[in-house]
Amino acid sequence: MIPIALDAMGGDKAPVETVAGAVQASAEGVEVVLVGDGTVLEPQLQALGADLEIVHAAQTIGMGDDPAAALRDKPDSSISVAARLVKEGRAGAMVSAGSTGAAMAAAAILIGRAKGVIRPTIASVIPTPGTSTLVLDSGANPEVKPEHLVQFALMGTVAAEVFFGMTNPRVGLLNIGEEKGKGRSLEKEAYELLARTSVNFIGNVEGRDLATGRADVWVTDGFVGNVLLKVTEGVAAMVLDLATESLAGTAEIKLSTVVDALAPVRRRLDYEHTGGAHLLGVNGVVVISHGSSGRTAIANALRMAHDGMERDLVGRMTSRLAGS
Amino acid sequence: MIPIALDAMGGDKAPVETVAGAVQASAEGVEVVLVGDGTVLEPQLQALGADLEIVHAAQTIGMGDDPAAALRDKPDSSISVAARLVKEGRAGAMVSAGSTGAAMAAAAILIGRAKGVIRPTIASVIPTPGTSTLVLDSGANPEVKPEHLVQFALMGTVAAEVFFGMTNPRVGLLNIGEEKGKGRSLEKEAYELLARTSVNFIGNVEGRDLATGRADVWVTDGFVGNVLLKVTEGVAAMVLDLATESLAGTAEIKLSTVVDALAPVRRRLDYEHTGGAHLLGVNGVVVISHGSSGRTAIANALRMAHDGMERDLVGRMTSRLAGS
Numbered sequence: 146m147i148p149i150a151l152d153a154m155g156g157d158k159a160p161v162e163t164v165a166g167a168v169q170a171s172a173e174g175v176e177v178v179l180v181g182d183g184t185v186l187e188p189q190l191q192a193l194g195a196d197l198e199i200v201h202a203a204q205t206i207g208m209g210d211d212p213a214a215a216l217r218d219k220p221d222s223s224i225s226v227a228a229r230l231v232k233e234g235r236a237g238a239m240v241s242a243g244s245t246g247a248a249m250a251a252a253a254i255l256i257g258r259a260k261g262v263i264r265p266t267i268a269s270v271i272p273t274p275g276t277s278t279l280v281l282d283s284g285a286n287p288e289v290k291p292e293h294l295v296q297f298a299l300m301g302t303v304a305a306e307v308f309f310g311m312t313n314p315r316v317g318l319l320n321i322g323e324e325k326g327k328g329r330s331l332e333k334e335a336y337e338l339l340a341r342t343s344v345n346f347i348g349n350v351e352g353r354d355l356a357t358g359r360a361d362v363w364v365t366d367g368f369v370g371n372v373l374l375k376v377t378e379g380v381a382a383m384v385l386d387l388a389t390e391s392l393a394g395t396a397e398i399k400l401s402t403v404v405d406a407l408a409p410v411r412r413r414l415d416y417e418h419t420g421g422a423h424l425l426g427v428n429g430v431v432v433i434s435h436g437s438s439g440r441t442a443i444a445n446a447l448r449m450a451h452d453g454m455e456r457d458l459v460g461r462m463t464s465r466l467a468g469s
Numbered sequence: 470m471i472p473i474a475l476d477a478m479g480g481d482k483a484p485v486e487t488v489a490g491a492v493q494a495s496a497e498g499v500e501v502v503l504v505g506d507g508t509v510l511e512p513q514l515q516a517l518g519a520d521l522e523i524v525h526a527a528q529t530i531g532m533g534d535d536p537a538a539a540l541r542d543k544p545d546s547s548i549s550v551a552a553r554l555v556k557e558g559r560a561g562a563m564v565s566a567g568s569t570g571a572a573m574a575a576a577a578i579l580i581g582r583a584k585g586v587i588r589p590t591i592a593s594v595i596p597t598p599g600t601s602t603l604v605l606d607s608g609a610n611p612e613v614k615p616e617h618l619v620q621f622a623l624m625g626t627v628a629a630e631v632f633f634g635m636t637n638p639r640v641g642l643l644n645i646g647e648e649k650g651k652g653r654s655l656e657k658e659a660y661e662l663l664a665r666t667s668v669n670f671i672g673n674v675e676g677r678d679l680a681t682g683r684a685d686v687w688v689t690d691g692f693v694g695n696v697l698l699k700v701t702e703g704v705a706a707m708v709l710d711l712a713t714e715s716l717a718g719t720a721e722i723k724l725s726t727v728v729d730a731l732a733p734v735r736r737r738l739d740y741e742h743t744g745g746a747h748l749l750g751v752n753g754v755v756v757i758s759h760g761s762s763g764r765t766a767i768a769n770a771l772r773m774a775h776d777g778m779e780r781d782l783v784g785r786m787t788s789r790l791a792g793s
Contacts, residue, residue: 288654405719
């Protein structure tokens with residue numbers, strides 16, 4: 146199988162954690178090529194006693210760089226080089242924990258948008274009980290039109306089929322009320338359009354439906370979706386802390402027992418264990434990881450990218466979009 | 470002290486729970502007048518062996534009614550009558566668990582907007598660790614302009630001073646990144662305007678800051694604020710269920726011990742124990758409760774309204790808005 150191009154210079158903990166994550170995924174059979182400054186990456190690999198292919202990239206895009214400008218001014222950045230490897234077919238997917246904006250721009254411009262796609266979208270997975278929930282857009286497009294939401298619904302449907310193995314996943318429109326006619330003009334118009342598509346549209350969903358699991362795919366604009374993700378993260382951390390404190394105050398329960406028992410819940414809700422989010426609607430598998438990703442998150446992101454390649458995410462997405 | 474007008478017909482559990490909540494608050498010294506159908510309310514009071522004043526209102530606005538039309542077509546609805554009692558000075562505040570839209574319209578039209586206020590706003594309390602967080606707008610205005618966010622920041626500042634006893638509360642702009650320049654054009658423009666006001670603006674906040682407590686007052690549009698509230702509720706319920714399940718699976722811990730130990734956390738995060746949200750920017754104290762409020766929520770909403778009256782919420786809001 147062709148390898149996955151990892152932007153080994155991207156993220157707050159690069160290159161130590163990116164290289165370690167790549168070595169970990171590689172040990173499990175995921176083929177990875179490291180993209181970045183060879184003089185930095187080579188010693189990291191040696192320290193881990195590992196041998197992975199390196200494709201040299203002399204430049205690095207910082208988190209503070211303007212994405213469009215960085216893409217133009219730093220043609221040899223690790224993000225751009227990784228994207229070109231995918232474009233040229235030398236890599237089957239790309240993973241980056243670097244600047245999300247730069248990764249999106251590199252994917253859209255260098256790899257290219259899939260035919261018919263107006264706006265590529267970031268699909269994030271929320272680890273809800275039972276089956277997970279896919280939220281899109283979760284940050285790529287803060288301001289959208291109703292027709293964009295319809296494409297997000299289509300792309301989310303394919304992604305839920307590919308990643309969760311679902312048939313006819315249920316699509317909900319994130320709104321501030323259950324009834325039709327609720328929300329901004331965006332939601333009112335999107336509701337009408339969604340009802341006429343081939344997706345399994347179940348109507349509006351609200352925040353508390355994260356606990357009820359009424360829909361598998363949630364569509365919204367990238368501002369609301371991003372707020373949703375981060376609030377989920379913040380509230381989960383807050384509630385687990387409150388629960389730990391309250392339980393540890395009970396005479397019958399030891400703190401260590403509580404911490405041990407809650408560890409699987411913490412892990413389940415931790416983005417480190419999700420790995421990243423898929424950028425959908427481009428001509429390649431692209432996984433965008435959290436800027437603070439450690440080795441576990443990077444390894445998981447590489448596994449996600451691997452699954453996307455193996456299950457032909459791009460081919461299935463393209464044919465679904467063409468048929469819509 | 471003049472009494473609080475309770476829309477005794479509003480909410481899914483009216484009149485049984487509304488009357489019971491009123492009786493509960495009244496026993497604690499909160500003066501309440503029940504507004505609604507006397508033939509329904511009188512037997513409820515008798516069943517509880519209580520004696521509260523009733524102001525008859527022959528009509529009721531349903532959850533499905535169009536707010537503006539209902540306000541025009543049902544002049545004797547319990548919501549309208551309650552609002553008129555406030556307008557006429559016969560009641561010092563109004564509480565309703567009925568249609569939020571109708572309560573807002575009744576407050577804005579019958580009680581009247583405070584001088585200089587463009588849009589009244591709903592301020593909800595999120596029970597974050599340490600001190601609580603005030604979120605506004607949390608549902609009144611799904612689509613807003615930057616100058617509305619500035620007024621929400623001013624009103625939220627006064628509300629945090631009045632309700633939390635804070636001095637110079639920290640105001641954050643809910644956004645999808647910490648840095649200035651992030652977000653939609655709404656956030657970009659509001660950021661510039663907020664930096665020039667007298668409020669203690671600390672910049673952008675993100676979902677995960679609910680756990681860090683970086684700001685006391687969060688401003689955003691009513692769509693995002695409402696999603697935030699409901700996601701908080703959904704995630705809190707989900708995480709508590711996961712935690713309970715995980716802990717109960719531990720041999721050393723009994724399920725009953727877990728449930729008992731988590732009860733205070735559940736209670737803290739339960740809207741029943743918050744009671745309701747304040748509608749700010751009108752010429753009276755108005756508390757809007759959850760449609761599914763039980764007696765505890767109603768009693769708490771009445772206490773909130775009582776606090777608002779006692780602490781001169783409206784007077785302080787008016788003078789702050791006039792000085793801005």
